[in-house]
Amino acid sequence: MGIYKTYNKLEADEEDNDKLKKLINLQFNNLMKLKKQQQVDASKESTPVLSNTNSGTNTPRKELKATGSKKMRKWDNGVMVEDNGDRSALDYSGQPQSEDGLVTDISKLKIDNSAFVKDHDLVLVNELNDILNESDDEDEDDTENNKSQTTGFFSKITSYLGGSINVDEVSKQFNDQLMSKNIAPATARQIIDKIKNKLSSNNKITMAMYKQALTDELTKILTPNVSTDLLHDIKRNAETNTRPYVISVVGVNGVGKSTNLAKLAYWFLQNNFNVLICACDTFRSGAVEQLKVHVNNLNRLNESSTSTKSKIDIFEKGYGSGDHVVQTAKQAIQHAAEHKFDIVLIDTAGRTHSNAKLMAPLKKFGDAADPNKIIMVGEALVGTDSVEQAINFNNAFGNKRSLDFFIISKVDTVGDLVGTMINMVMATKVPILFVGTGQTYTDIKRLSVKQVVEMLMK
Structure with a gap:
């Protein structure tokens, strides 16, 4: 109000324009200073006193409370079941911090008893069925409502031509179908061209023949899960070598490397392996503290x-x-060898795949650490850019080394748009070890190749 009155008083006097500007600026600046001081005072009154210990981030720590009593676990006839024994060891409602002052992420401690299944002396991760089945359930209504109708373009062609199809026309439609599932255009075209070449010697191609050829090709691309082989490999190493089994985890920023590394660690613990996590993300602020919380x-x-x-x-x-x-x-x-750890899981800094300066140190790191396996965490949300990511990381370790596995994270967020898996595998010939489906330590699944292919073909 004071600024407005000053303006009205001096507005008519053109000779006092300079005075007008100076007075208005002075009052406006004083007003802003007063407003800012009031906000600071209000903030001090409402802000709770925080402990000087934190998890390595700048986010104020809120008190963490357990959502319910935790269940003990044991194996019964090959299945992980709940034990009704003493559960006090898992009730953290009164202790949100660890002994060293790090905040414990209680949400990560939610255990899904159905995540693992015991097969003889191995604990295996279950296949990705529940999330895919949700998509199947959503489509059931559409199927029932269209029982009396044809199934679109493909059925019209089949009916019109009496069983045979125009391969070029159908190929174009399936090419668009694959791209609609997040498969990169060049990758989709490569797959379809391979199908056309395979069927070129046959003069009468039916829709069933074409779809079967495409299904077989997609199944071939998605290498069957290799987690059982990995466990046997680690067991053999523990029996015959003094050097621990070294696994390095790499990937771009923000895909969930540390979280998925912790999921791997939990799975290895279920198989009675001693695990040492190595904090080699020494660039990102808070990365070491984050791993400490996981451990x-x-x-x-x-x-x-x-x-x-x-x-x-x-x-x-x-x-x-x-x-x-x-x-x-x-x-x-060296520490792991001296203290009888079976596995060393090495976390690395996230880096942009297109930045050669950031990617270059990976070769030196790979040569020095000489990991038994290198796992790249890729993100299901990425889509077509996953091709370049996979290729660049696969080539980053030089001619003698390459990626061994993928873990595809955030699969629970993309529905049936699972083409990223095809993109990364086809670009590098590297198989998928696991897919990540959430934030807790049991949110990890083996790839169900059959169901993923069915989703791509829908």
Whole structure:
């Protein structure tokens, strides 16, 4: 109001324009200072006093409460079941912090008893069925409502031509179908061209023949799960070598490397392997603290289990750049050998796949750490850019090394648009080890090739 009155008083006097500007600026600046001070005072009154310990981020810590009493776990006839014994070890409602002051993420401690199944002496991750079946259920109504109708373009062609089809026309339609599922255009075209070449010697192609050829090709591309082979490989290494089995996890920023590394660690613990997590993401602020929280959570779950006799720990040397990462990895492997750890899981810094300067250190790291397996975490949401990501990471380790597996994260967010899996596998010939379906340690699944192919063909 004061600024408005000053303006009205001096507006008519053209000679006092300079005075008008100075007075208005002065009053406006004083008003802003007063307003800012009031906001600061109000903030101080409403902000709770926080502990000086945190999980390595700038986000104020809220008190974490357990949503319910936790269940003990044990194996009964090959299935993980709940144990009604003492559950106090898993009730963290009164202790949101670990002993070293790190905040424990209670949400990660939710255990899905159906996530694993025991097969002789191995604990296997179940297949990805529930999420895919949800999509199947959603389509049931549409199927029932269209029982008396044809199934679109393909059925019209089949009916019109008396069983045979125009391969070029059908190929175009299936090419569009694959791209609609997030398969990159070049990849879709490559698949369809291969089908056309395979069928070129036959003069009378039916829709059933074409669809079967495409189904077989997609199934061939998606290599069957290899998790059982990995477990046997680790067991053989533990029996015959003093050097631990080293697995390095790489990927672009934000895809969930650390979370999926923790899921791997939990799975290995279920198989009674001793796991050492190495913090080699020494660039991102809070990365080491994040891993400490995961290890703390996994330790609590592991100690409460009645079916495992394994241990987990973290090896870290703080933050640094250049040779610091290489030296940390080497020391972690040596430490693991001396303290009888079966597996070393190495977390690495996220990096942009198109930045050659950021990708270059991966070769030096790979040569020094010499991991038994290199796993790239890719994101199901990425779509067609996944091709370039997969190729660049696969080539980053030089001519002698390449990626061994993919973990595709956030599969629960894309519905039936699962083409990213085809993109990455076809671009590199690297198989998918697991797919991630959520944030807890049991949100991990083996790829159900049959169901993924069915989704692509819908």
